[in-house]
Amino acid sequence: MTQPFIELIDLHKSFSGNNVLDGVNLTIEKGLVTCVIGKSGTGKSVLLKHIIGLMQADSGQVCVDGMPTNQMDNTQRHRFYRQISYMFQDNALFDFLTVWENIALPLTEKKKVPMDQIRQRVKEKMQMLEISNHENKYPAQLSGGIRKRVALARALITEPVAVLFDEPTSGLDPVRRNSVHAMISTYQKEFGFTAVIVSHGIPQIFAISQRVAMLDQGKIIYFGKSDGIFQTDNERVNAFISGKEA
Amino acid sequence: MLKLYIEKLGLACIDGIRSIGRISIFFFQGICQTFVPFIQTSKIMEQVWFIGAKSMFVIVLTAIFTGMVLGLQGYYTLVDFGSEAALGSAVAMTLIRELGPVLAAIMIAARAGSAMAAEIGVMRISEQIDALETMDIHPVRFTFSPRLAGSIISFPLLTALFDVTGIFGGFLSGVMMLGINRYIYMDRVIRSIELADIAGGFIKALVFGLIVSTMCCYKGFFAHLSGPQAGKGAKSVSLATTHAVVNSCILILVSDYIITFFLV
Numbered sequence: 001m002t003q004p005f006i007e008l009i010d011l012h013k014s015f016s017g018n019n020v021l022d023g024v025n026l027t028i029e030k031g032l033v034t035c036v037i038g039k040s041g042t043g044k045s046v047l048l049k050h051i052i053g054l055m056q057a058d059s060g061q062v063c064v065d066g067m068p069t070n071q072m073d074n075t076q077r078h079r080f081y082r083q084i085s086y087m088f089q090d091n092a093l094f095d096f097l098t099v100w101e102n103i104a105l106p107l108t109e110k111k112k113v114p115m116d117q118i119r120q121r122v123k124e125k126m127q128m129l130e131i132s133n134h135e136n137k138y139p140a141q142l143s144g145g146i147r148k149r150v151a152l153a154r155a156l157i158t159e160p161v162a163v164l165f166d167e168p169t170s171g172l173d174p175v176r177r178n179s180v181h182a183m184i185s186t187y188q189k190e191f192g193f194t195a196v197i198v199s200h201g202i203p204q205i206f207a208i209s210q211r212v213a214m215l216d217q218g219k220i221i222y223f224g225k226s227d228g229i230f231q232t233d234n235e236r237v238n239a240f241i242s243g244k245e246a
Numbered sequence: 247m248l249k250l251y252i253e254k255l256g257l258a259c260i261d262g263i264r265s266i267g268r269i270s271i272f273f274f275q276g277i278c279q280t281f282v283p284f285i286q287t288s289k290i291m292e293q294v295w296f297i298g299a300k301s302m303f304v305i306v307l308t309a310i311f312t313g314m315v316l317g318l319q320g321y322y323t324l325v326d327f328g329s330e331a332a333l334g335s336a337v338a339m340t341l342i343r344e345l346g347p348v349l350a351a352i353m354i355a356a357r358a359g360s361a362m363a364a365e366i367g368v369m370r371i372s373e374q375i376d377a378l379e380t381m382d383i384h385p386v387r388f389t390f391s392p393r394l395a396g397s398i399i400s401f402p403l404l405t406a407l408f409d410v411t412g413i414f415g416g417f418l419s420g421v422m423m424l425g426i427n428r429y430i431y432m433d434r435v436i437r438s439i440e441l442a443d444i445a446g447g448f449i450k451a452l453v454f455g456l457i458v459s460t461m462c463c464y465k466g467f468f469a470h471l472s473g474p475q476a477g478k479g480a481k482s483v484s485l486a487t488t489h490a491v492v493n494s495c496i497l498i499l500v501s502d503y504i505i506t507f508f509l510v
Contacts, residue, residue: 052380053379053380054376054379054380077382078382081380081381081382082382084380085380085381086377086380088373088376088377089373090372090373092372092373092374092376092377093374094369094374105381105383106381106382106383109381109383109388110382110383111284154381158381
């Protein structure tokens, strides 16, 4: 087993009395792609938002690199945000900024990296993701696939240790879905980041993941290697991956 | 039945107190983040352009007709007392002390304030504000601070424009149409205005600028809390925009009374 990077310990979260996370325990290992699957509305995105700090748990802990996120001081929090990036389901690109400005935003707003280095980094990422010719376009002028790449470039510009993907293939056709999966896999190998992917793209997502976690009724009911999920005797997991009601 | 009404009243009170707390924190964060280095000069200038320069046409149009109506109404009221020569004073004082700051602020709230609320509201529902947080960018600094600074600069300038244009509107109806002597009109305008009147008008403009920018940005920023059924949908943006403009206009009129009470 590789070194754990993100640990969720007995995480509880409820909305209006509805327990969405009911004691979630999960370990995300460094450098691996972990995929979180589960029915719609089971709290997969909620789980991801707890990791990045967009939501606070009712009880339990999220530890990143051994440090509980709710006990971080300002300096540690800034470091935490440099280490983890988040790619939103609908990309969350700023429609009033160009592609270049969107990608550079995490650096230009901070004014900590010199401008020539920012230009260099943006250029590199754009070349790697093959979006150099869209530099001056606005998000509304781009296709869905290119927008995903722009969002990925923005997520990678700070050179994070981990990237969280919230349903990166939702709303895409099977061809585009596969190309987004391939893109994540390729760049994960190239940049070596830890990836956590919430996805409904079954079984394709298993091909690019080393670990799979299944969330059901607020708990992780399966966690293991992606090829092992087909051998499990858990009825609910089997029913879900074969598209049947448990 | 009575218990239900009391419960609803209690919930409304708690919600109101929460809103006051949220808006206060939002306002103070906005003020503080405006002065946190580095100062966002280019973004502030963009807002001055959007709130100020782009509102000039609507301000000039509103002001000229307001001034013309004041000229007409003032003339027919004053002529009964044989005091039509005082029209310049009446138009100038009304505009500089009251109508200039209030009408200019309401027009800016309708034009630029609604746009602020809608733009930030869309940023909220499309998760752009969440994205800022994940990038460790202060969302209040990014969305509100430049608009606040832009409003503080633009509102007094637009009010001055409104006043001058309105006085010219009064000149058009009073002098050009109704035949009052132009030198008497201008002499009365100049003699009647005191520095305290102009300062009072600018204080009002400044306060209205703070109110409009805070209320509109706040409503957009918390668009997802606009109503019980709003959530993160198009409805929430429309509700936020409506609330932003209506609340701004009400607060402008209420604060106008309070400031006038202390100034007179």
